Amino acid sequence: FVSSSARGRLQLKKSFARIVLSPSNSRVHCSVGTETQVQTLWSWAQAQGVQGESIRPSEVTEGLGLLAQRPVGQGDEILSVPETVWINLATVQKSSLGKVTEGLKSWVAIALFLIHETSNSNSKWRPYLDTLPKNLDSPLFWSDEELAELQGTQLLGSVVGYLEFLENEYNKVVEEIMERNTDLFDPAVFTFDAFRWAFGILRSRSFAPLTGEELALVPVADLMNHGVGLDDKNPSWLKKSSGGQIWNIGKSSSNVLTVRASANFQSGEQILMQYGSAKSNADLALDYGFVEPNTESQFGGGIERDSLALSLEISPEDRFIDDKADILEINGFQCSMQFDLPRGQGPSDEMITFLRLSALSGPDSFLLEALFRNEAWGHVSLPVSRDNEEGICTSMLEGLRAALDGYSTTIEEDLEILGQEDLSVRKEIAVVVRLGEKRVMQELQTWFEARLEELDSLEYYAERRLRNLGLMDDGGYMTPWVFNE
Numbered sequence: 001f002v003s004s005s006a007r008g009r010l011q012l013k014k015s016f017a018r019i020v021l022s023p024s025n026s027r028v029h030c031s032v033g034t035e036t037q038v039q040t041l042w043s044w045a046q047a048q049g050v051q052g053e054s055i056r057p058s059e060v061t062e063g064l065g066l067l068a069q070r071p072v073g074q075g076d077e078i079l080s081v082p083e084t085v086w087i088n089l090a091t092v093q094k095s096s097l098g099k100v101t102e103g104l105k106s107w108v109a110i111a112l113f114l115i116h117e118t119s120n121s122n123s124k125w126r127p128y129l130d131t132l133p134k135n136l137d138s139p140l141f142w143s144d145e146e147l148a149e150l151q152g153t154q155l156l157g158s159v160v161g162y163l164e165f166l167e168n169e170y171n172k173v174v175e176e177i178m179e180r181n182t183d184l185f186d187p188a189v190f191t192f193d194a195f196r197w198a199f200g201i202l203r204s205r206s207f208a209p210l211t212g213e214e215l216a217l218v219p220v221a222d223l224m225n226h227g228v229g230l231d232d233k234n235p236s237w238l239k240k241s242s243g244g245q246i247w248n249i250g251k252s253s254s255n256v257l258t259v260r261a262s263a264n265f266q267s268g269e270q271i272l273m274q275y276g277s278a279k280s281n282a283d284l285a286l287d288y289g290f291v292e293p294n295t296e297s298q299f300g301g302g303i304e305r306d307s308l309a310l311s312l313e314i315s316p317e318d319r320f321i322d323d324k325a326d327i328l329e330i331n332g333f334q335c336s337m338q339f340d341l342p343r344g345q346g347p348s349d350e351m352i353t354f355l356r357l358s359a360l361s362g363p364d365s366f367l368l369e370a371l372f373r374n375e376a377w378g379h380v381s382l383p384v385s386r387d388n389e390e391g392i393c394t395s396m397l398e399g400l401r402a403a404l405d406g407y408s409t410t411i412e413e414d415l416e417i418l419g420q421e422d423l424s425v426r427k428e429i430a431v432v433v434r435l436g437e438k439r440v441m442q443e444l445q446t447w448f449e450a451r452l453e454e455l456d457s458l459e460y461y462a463e464r465r466l467r468n469l470g471l472m473d474d475g476g477y478m479t480p481w482v483f484n485e
């Protein structure tokens, strides 16, 4: 079982012990006193120069969120947060951790700073830090038992990959920075769990354009929850800079994060944003610890979140691997590819072309000759031969059957579980994600089965070529003189 082996592979530095956080299964992160904490946060933020007359932070079903204090129109600027309040690389550089974290990736430096500040009772960001969720519902924080619900899914593979990545990053900073500066890094505080928590916080609370090297935590702006069906054509977060104005020279910061409403909101309604229309439910789960179980939305058409990222690889043992690799490279592909397949769309043309090329063998392999190098991709973008087309269908159907067998439940069982009341957040995430993957696989099965049925009616390379040379008419009949020969 993958998750337990992943756990087994987490070899942590001994001196930096782990503290296991208790899993949270409730939708609401808030505890008693949260309303006071929110008030304190809002007063603190306003004193720091945060402006937002039409909004107010509050407790909502998703934890904390922003409520409209008056009607807000789409595109209205509802909040501005000066850079002096953000936590970004510049903040870390100016802090007591600045010198020792020099050269680290932005997110690693900010994660260490976040842990540092969380244990600093005099932190400038105290009211903000007090409102950050202690427990996150991303599968990165699930127990083995909870992860078992993801058996067979790609999401489980991603979780394992992320945990390995985090462990490597953690061990690197332990070795290169923490162990050399124990006066700054208390091993009881800078644990792997704290590091993972900081990563989870950064992942779930940062939005473009303040990501990557520009990564920043922006208090109050990061209280906006995700709204199903909202548009993200116009970004909600905008970085504004008064740079270039002469009077600004010498001032420490001139950047402001402005938040724009992505729809109209009534007074008292929660102001929401779109976390990413291209994200699948697995992406939402991994980054934010929630999923969209259905696409119904108050904001119009919802987005299809069921998706499958199908990995296909041409075997290194393939007799023609060099020629195939060459053709793939010329056309911007590799021997190992991942195809993102949203539900309802069937396999993409590129995926089918890739499959045809990978299955080329026997009499069809003349298409791999150097003579055809530049046209080969075009040739395999249409059916090559009955054998080739049949081959891709049967191998896909075999692969899909095996993948579906790898899940511990059926589609029907998942639907039944989703109908249950009092489903925990984590169980709902697991069931929605695995059901989504299975539905896409089932659709693919139907697609390739239908393809098998139509093999006799497809036009293949040989016929196409004769027709293009004018040697065959549209009805598939040889022109008489060819026939007579």
Ligand SMILES: C[S@@+](CC[C@H](N)C(=O)[O-])C[C@H]1O[C@@H](n2cnc3c(N)ncnc32)[C@H](O)[C@@H]1O
Pocket: 029, 062, 063, 064, 065, 131, 132, 133, 204, 205, 206, 222, 223, 224, 225, 226, 227, 228, 287, 288, 289, 290
């Ligand atoms: C940017 S923060 C928003 C503020 C957060 N609600 C809080 O209490 O601090 C993102 C987190 O809010 C929660 N969240 C946002 N939108 C949600 C939604 N539509 N359904 C469930 N949880 C949501 C998730 O926990 C997510 O990781």
